[in-house]
Amino acid sequence: MDEEQLRALLRDLDALKQRPDPAAIDRMRERVAGMVTPAAAARSKIKDMSSEVVDSNPYSRLMALQRMGIVDNYERIRDYSIAIVNSVEGWWLSSSPAIIASCRRPPSPLVVASGRRRNPFAASRGPPEPVAARRGPPAAVAPRCRPPAVVDPRRGRLRLGCRAPSPGSLGVCFPDPDLDREGIGGVGSVAAEMLTRCGIGRLLLYDYDTVELANMNRLFFRPDQVGMTKTDAAVQTLSGINPDVTLESYSLNITTVKGFETFLGSLKARSSDGRNTGVDLVLSCVDNYEARMVVNQACNELGQTWMESGVSEDAVSGHIQLLVPGETACFACAPPLVVASGVDERTLKREGVCAASLPTTMGVVAGLLVQNALKYLLKFGQVSPYLGYNSLKDYFPTMEMKPNPQCSNPACVQRQKEYMQSKPARDAAAKAKMEAEASAADECPVHLDNDWNISVVDDSDTVTPSILSTGADSLPEGLVRELPTADSYQEPVAPVTSGAIDDDLEELQRQLDALNSS
């Protein structure tokens, strides 16, 4: 039918060329508008969520959660705002087919026959250069690939301190950067779609990238959106899926100072309808350490609860993590964790492959993330503080992390202090709640006879110290650290050093300029 209409349109256009006629132009405009918005247009907004079970109610299945007693009040989801940070710097390869080909080529210099991977920065790579030509930067020679590694004592395996694209990532010894930064891109958009379908009140989307054909292995984006910014493409798709959701998109780089201020401001800002201020939860779906540290910084400063997610660059493992500033470890409290792959690394073929990315793993991690977010917001079930996912063994490690009192992030330390100070109020609230529950329970005892003298012991206080002791260093099986920590704790340096540099900044600048120009 489309082609037929277009042909008719073309005929009319030709006729118009011969003899201008304003009325005909108006008719044609109407017809084109009709073609742009198909008859089965997006549904109109729905004011109240109804639990009525009819074909036309998009929320009937969701509201059934309430009737089954899983969620107390599902409709509350419309009051919540979630920010999804999805900055995928990505690998530039997608722009150059020639390099995609070369990327598949096994770059043999990186792997020597012994099976040990070598540092490509070792001098042996490439033809030897004449000594006379050695005038450039010093060639740092690293005979073996030995970046400070993290050792998993139980397995005796080396986890290499690669760029932390995602703490769920596996260390890969050679620095093909296209191996990381690729992992997570899909999670944010899929999570956004899930939340949209759940009928979340407001979604803020952060990204600074455009859709490329290379993104088509991901869920969500369509080939006809190539060239749009990812946030615009997302808003287009999401508003079609559920017009009830308020969508705000920000296309910016949050790691720069300017982008960060905008990011911080938008997290605090009142929503456009003025109903609520700020956001209720931030979901970090970024793919690199730098961006995660930025989200961490922002959330620590605002005292904003957030959730972290990551998929490894080989697409077989991932994780989600809940971070409550002051209460749980922040992202800077300890080096990021990785989920050990659990298989012999030598069996994994790594040479010269591009970063892998499976829609399935991304879907699983996005599902875990949004599920945790829903549990947190709608207060049902148990919210996981950390949940890993190893798809090769279908292993899901969980753990809890206490904040590091010596955390390098001052905002985190400040939040920890506030959390400690609010302990009496929290205890009182918990006690009141317990008493209320107890009084409710007293009314009808569950068991009248208790032959075995079974009693319930309150363990809320006794558990804490043991978690504390395991907090920083020992990790559950299957989890290892990704980056090394600083050798020792650095006492915050008092401005003693100010005496050491008494020149002012302009003087130092002048000195450097003088060196530069000589």
Added chain:
Amino acid sequence: MEGWDKGTKSVVGEIPLLSTRAGPRDGEAWRQRLKEEYRALIAYTSVNKSKDNDWFRISAANPEGTRWEGTCWYVHNLRRYEFPLQFDIPVAYPQVAPEIELPTLDGKTHKMYRGGKICLTVHFKPLWAKNCPRFGIAHALCLGLAPWLAAEVPILVDSGMVKHKDDEAAPADAAAAASGSAAAS
């Protein structure tokens, strides 16, 4: 630092370490950090000059010192290859290392992220994490960018991805010469 050559190690030893843990949003503390950055850069540039191993120019591109620009060069087979150099100081600095960019090489090597950010993942990021906040811009250049250039430039030149600036004009000259000879015949 094991695995690094003696020359680099001794040069790194001569760069003064920094002590202030402050990022670009920390006001007066950032000014102090900036002073330390300058001191380290001045020391490193002087050391390079004294060893006849000068290989970069860098200066702050804005008064706040959050953006840096300059050039760096590498000599391969007696020819000098020069590249513009730039980076922003990230918000989470110094916890997070600066991401050094060589924009003219963007798309020419896969040891790079989008926008010409060189890959520092394996050879430098762990060192930076271990030495935070004592390492600064000078250390990032010495231990991050320098080895990257030493490893990548020879390959880029040999594979023809990067042409010397004298050679770039050559094809046009050759074409002109060819058309000239054709006209003569």
